[in-house]
Amino acid sequence: MAGDAEATRRRLLDAAAREFAEHGIAGARVDRIAAAARSNKAQIYHYFTxxxxxxxxVLRELAEAILRDAPIxxxxxxxxxxxLFDRFADxxxxxxxxxxxxxERAGGKATVDLVVASTTDKVAAVAKAQADGLIPDHFAPVDLLALVVHLASLWHSVTPEVGDLTAEHTRAHRRQVVVDAVSALVRD
Known part of the structure; x- marks a missing residue:
């Protein structure tokens, strides 16, 4: 029975990830998630409130995967x-x-404890590396982290016009652009 409950929970999480990715939080529908998971809405509220x-x-699982696959x-x-680029490309x-x-969570609505804690830890790691003289300190630690994260996700958020102009770029090329840009940021 416990295996069935865990399997149901897993199906709900997988279906929800696809639904939220497609429609966002506001546009996602619990009835579509339940149907895709071969479950019912009551189970969503039972497991996730x-x-x-x-x-x-779903976001907590994403953060765990990113921390595992792309440690700072x-x-x-x-x-x-x-x-980070590889994680999002994959x-x-x-x-x-x-x-x-x-x-949808802009403006102080960050509620995923793991995301908050891991971000705090990453900023502290950058600050320590700067204090130890291992990387330049011409950006505040949080600013440098923000720049790195956004450059890593650059190709996943370009406008359609830029996407059209760079459609022939290979994954390897796009990754190299990210790595080279961050290298330029941390050069003395």
Whole structure:
């Protein structure tokens, strides 16, 4: 029975990730999530309390995967940016979820404890590397982290016009642009 409950929870999370990536938090519908998961809306509320709680659970899983697949090394921010680029290129659903999170949770609505804690830890790691003289300090730690993260996700958020002009760029080329840009940021 416990296996069935975990399987149901897993199906709900997977279906929700796809629904939220496609429609955002506001546009996502719990009835579509339940149908895609071969479950019912009552199970969503049982496991996650609300649609926002379900989104938070999906985002928490995304954060865990990013922390696992793209750990920060504040002394090698170009490498970190490359790993982040790879994570989003390998899983476009994650890139879309991150974009929706930025759009719909802007203005102080960050509620995913793991995201808040990991961001705080990353800023502290950058600050330590700067204090130790391992990377330049011409940007405040939080500003430098923001620049690195946004450069890593650059190709997943360009306008359609830029996308059209760079359609022939290979993944390797796009990744190299990210790594080179971050290298330029941390050059003395």
């Amino acid at each position: 609300s649609k926002d709680g379900l989104f938070d659970a 090394d504040a002394t090698d921010l170009p490498g970190y940016a490359g790993r 899983d476009p659903v994650s890139a879309r979820l991150a974009n929706w999170y930025q759009l």
